[in-house]
Amino acid sequence: MDRMSELPKDFLWGGAVAAHQVEGGYDAEGKGLSVADVMTAAGNYGERQITDGVQPGEFYPNHDAVDFYHQYPEDVKLFAEMGFKCFRTSIAWTRIFPQGDEDEPNEAGLAFYDRLFDECLKYNIEPVVTLSHFEIPYHLVTKCGGFRNRKLITFFTRFATTCFKRYKDKVKYWLTFNEINNQINYDRTFSLFTNSGVEIKPGENAEAVMYQAGHYEVVASAIAVQEGHRINPNFQIGAMIAMTPAYPATDKPTDILKAQRAMQARFWFSDVQVQGRYPSWLTIYQQKKHFDLDITPEDLKTLEAGKVDHLGLSYYKSFAVAAHADEDDFYSYNETNDVVENDKVPHSDWGWEVDPRGLRYSLNWLNDRYHVPLFIVENGIGAIDKLTDDHQIHDQYRIDYLRDHIEQMKLAMVDDGVPVMGYTPWSAIDIVSASTGQLSKRYGFIYVDRNDDGNGSMARYKKDSFYWYQHVIATNGDDL
């Protein structure tokens, strides 16, 4: 059945990246260190090391990334050639406030994003901007302990307000915190560090610290939404979650309850950001676990007043969870212990579940729960690409992955009536992988000649998927 022509004419086709994964120029024109600048590279399944500041002799892949900071005019031109209607990136917080706690912003950093957004608008490409995408100023980690500290609300909202005022006539679509819910995996050092700039100290309850940091972030997000709407009532300001649906591993009732709790735990952040209040189970859970959190009546009013306009989501994979024999009455969710192998779906080279139908399921689930427009701001597959001698990249596996997911998005939109504003696959151009620091875990439509060890010419080459996606956009998704 042909459903493609039924997609809205103003559907926002585009592509996504994040500043720290493409820009490089990590100390250019006054930029300060961010959390990404103190992370080394890892292998396929390893974890990146977080060093104590920048250490001599270590390799930090984000320091140069793919040199978008200098090459953006050529790159944006290639995005325009693909037909992008929008381009999602982030504003590197440390270009604007290098330490994070200054009173005044760094003009050179602000001017860079003026140039970048102007370049996009020249081709009628709408910027879609994330304010915090794993780029918290490192100084705020060492000085304040990251988002475990209430002061971060002030620093973040100052940054957000500065950006809103400066780019109010250039940027309409905003997202506050990228994949704010990754940190539900509180046992994983990477998640708390990249989401919140938080490092757990010996003897600390990581779950309680996660709930505190997450609370300050949802409050900061709610203040930003209100400030943004005051500055420009036309702003569309969204939350952003990693939509990884948790399926029950079996049809056993305990697995089903476990999966339900996993979904409640993974999505409490967006519950608060979209609905303006904490879900009942979580308030009781936090009390019964004696987490002793700083959540004030004033905060709860702020949350109610700062609901987002839309919900951005990444979708890469689904996973399955199983109950343990000795579950407590809460079915307490610990992602590190509770996720199990799902052999019903194939896996990528990096072991990620490939599950296109999970996207249709997710869009329906989110629509039923939130009733706000959804924006798929990441979807893609990390894969090894081979550059041929004549500079071609035959990435049929990427085309297959994206086609299968767009088909399911269309089913959700056309047959199920889910309002989806746009689709920006990850990634517009090859990036430094967030979790592994590798260049070889490639996601882009545009190949960058750069290797895991930092060698390469930084030349750009169009992959087969570049031409395929160009055609998808030209036909408004009619011809996949």
Ligand code: BG6
């Ligand atoms: C999301 C992030 O987690 O997924 C991106 O928002 C990231 O920053 C992407 O790059 C893919 O993950 P990874 O770890 O393979 O780069």
